[in-house]
Amino acid sequence: MSLQEVSLQQEQSKTKVTTKAKIILLIIGIILIGANLRAPLTSVGPLIGSIRENFGISNAAAGSLTTVPLIAFALLSPFAPKLSRRFGIENILFFSLIFITAGIVLRYFDGVSALFTGTILIGLGIAICNVLLPSMIKQNFSQNVGVMTGVYSVSMNLFAAISSGLSLPMATKFGLHGSLGYWAIFSIIAILFWIPQIRSGGHAKNTVAVNQQSVNLWKSSLAWKITFFMGLQSLMFYTFVAWLPEILGQQGISSNLAGWMLSLMQFAVIPFTFIVPIIAGKMKNQLLLVTITALFFIVGLFGILIGNVKLIPLFIMMVGIASGSAFSLAMMFFSLRTKNSQQAAELSGMAQSFGYLLAAIGPALFGILHDVSHSWTLPLWVLIIGSFFFFVFGIGAGKNKFVLSK
Template identity: 60%
Template sequence: MAIISVGANLRAPLTSVGPLVGNIRASLGISSFAAGFLTTLPLLAFAAVSPFAPKLSRRFGMQTVLFGASVLITAGVFLRMVSHVGPLFAGTLLIGLGIAFGNVLIPGLIKSSFPHHIGLMTGIYAVSMNVCAAIASGLSVPVAGRLGWNGSLGYWGFISLVAILVLLPQVKLRRSVSAGRAAVQKGANMWKSKLAWCITVFMGLQSLIFYTTVAWLPEIMTERGITVSAAGWMLSIMQFALIPFTFIIPIIAGKMKSQIPLVILTGALFIGGTLGILFGSTSLMVVWAILIGIGGGTAFSLAMMFFSLRTRSSQEASELSGMAQSFGYLLAAAGPALFGVLHDATNSWTLPLLLLLGVSVAILLAGLVSGRNVQIR
């Protein structure tokens, strides 16, 4: 239950922003770069905080840290309801800090709590996260029609309140057990491992693709003649498309010795979807969005599974997760803001989409190394 409740809060506060970027820019008078930074800021928080999450987990226990993370997310969501630039960015930063802890610790929690069902539990976690993310994208514009853009962003704070209530009884019960287990575990040096760095690049690039499309896909589609509401639902469809695969892929990956076939599938989906948006028919835009969505679901699931499959203990899984999500999200943070800058400079989405195509090729190359049947030593 804790894994599901925490997972439900790890994307919805971010994916609810993309369809409302136009409203926010018009209301507050901010630039495209600043609007893109609303998505970049949480990623910078991920990069800054992720290395420290395993250390805090060893000291206080995973449940205690995840409880604190849920409190940060809730506070940030409600702070963004204040219709000013300062609270908007401050709340976004708090959300990013809280999500960072959840991102890092969930793979280790799954490996320690469900060692014989890693694929299944990873799938359940990913589905809970992505279902809420997709719903948030689709409902943001309709809710904003009734409550305003700030009320729409604050609406999702009630989900994080559920996580607080679920985790509260477990904090004292689990703290000593989690801390004790982590204290006796020693693992490999992730920072000196080529495999760990390849997993980090894979994690970062799939995050870059996801957060960039979440931030700008509605704007791209609106420029192509699709209505704002329909563009928001298109983003929602993209995320709904990935949901079945975030459940199925971890189970399949867990039964395979090498995940390279799944990596090749991931690269093909990203490349095909990006080429479709660039050169394909506007009437088939939903097809290109679905291809990118399926690719994103497969890539995210593989990244989560690599943390467990390429390590020997829950502590190693948390350490690899912390490293990958620190440098990986730092890499991903460049995406939304860079897309905004390139669009402003060229007044076109062609160059940004060509960049996304290059990223799709790079994630394939990093995945070919990460998918091999070896463990970090």
């Protein structure tokens, strides 16, 4: 073997090692972004009472700390694809992490304005990441979309559940502001691991998203089916999370046990956010998964409506499994029903904008129905009916088609 051939082999070996290192760093970066997509929000829920008393604000104002980010998701999601085309996906994700970190740090300081400004910044940063991560995965892991969607979904839901559990112990040890601000440690770590993605200038194929033209999905019936599918699963999840303790309380379950039931639901979500995308990615269509998910929603909600205390944990787990499966399917549809990363970003922006608008409206509407009927029966029937519509739109979204195909 000549010296030139040996030199060429060594160069190829170095290139492979460098490429492998970049891929590993990218995967870690995606996992860390996922870890920051729900935790800064779910960590607030257990502290609402303390926040209300500490900051001297009303119940409505305290409750808006969970709805303001959802509104930010709805308003900003359509602009994320345009920002990615203009500045590149890697750069926009990096600055979104900075927004999230700045928002968490602001919440550490005293004052109502800092509290709400920080919450808005967190919502804006998460909104961009929500939309662009599916596009990023399609762009860099086109052969492993299901696995990578599952990986970041598990990271997102696992850290969301952990942050909910840590909030009160952290508040006891470090005070309310310490509990609100500690999550900045994890967002800073995410920033550090994402720096290589912008320093390298992106992989060669990452320039595609910048050069691709904007697409108009608003006339695509398939895009609207996916949008309603995303919207209904968001509405059911956030409404259920917001009101489950109250529903269980009326059925004679203690507030402490009701809180554990909510944790049970969140942990039931986790394995299915990993398994479902992998299965969905290997199927010709996702009609079977949509059907099973809808059945779990309907049976779980109907079981909670009946109110058999002994079986309540089972029905709550069924709703949790359905929620995890529905979210994962929605994320997968952004990749499976599009032909390139830009289409995926546009579809993600459209569906998440509408989806989180419904999610923001859902808990309030659910509460109004309860006030009108003085019972949780009517609101729960509305969610059950919503599950049937979820199934109808899911059947359309689950067919093996592309959004811009005629």
